[in-house]
Amino acid sequence: MATFNFNPLASEVQCTEFELIVTLKDARVLHLPLSWFPKLNHASPKQRNNYEILGDGEGIHWEELDEDLSVKGFLQGISLQQASA
Numbered sequence: 001m002a003t004f005n006f007n008p009l010a011s012e013v014q015c016t017e018f019e020l021i022v023t024l025k026d027a028r029v030l031h032l033p034l035s036w037f038p039k040l041n042h043a044s045p046k047q048r049n050n051y052e053i054l055g056d057g058e059g060i061h062w063e064e065l066d067e068d069l070s071v072k073g074f075l076q077g078i079s080l081q082q083a084s085a
Contacts, residue, residue, distance in 0.1 A: 008071045009057030015040065015048035022074060025057055030074050039067045 012023040020040060022030045034041040040048055043065055052061045059070045 006072070006075075007058075008075055010053050010060060010071045011057060013051055013053065013060055015045070017045075022060070022071065024071070032074060037067070037069065039065045 008028075009025045010022050011025045014021040014023075015034070018034055020030075020032045020034055020037065022032070024030070040062070043062075047062070047064050050062065050064055052063070053059075054061050054068075057071060059068055061068050
């Protein structure tokens with residue numbers, strides 16, 4: 001039986017007024033609504049763009065906002081509203 005190695009990694013991050021856009025190393029591009037991430041949604045454009053890609057791309061960290069997000073979590077499709085329900 002074949003196994004699938006599920007290890008998505010970010011290579012680029014961009015924040016618009018309404019979206020968090022994450023480009024993965026395998027060329028997929030994720031468009032995620034900022035409304036899923038209250039700290040990012042309420043942050044200034046300057047704060048949103050002050051991020052660090054963690055490790056080999058496993059996560060994204062915003063020091064000033066005290067926010068850490070995992071790329072694997074993005075692909076699981078769980079918003080914060082669903083997680084807290």
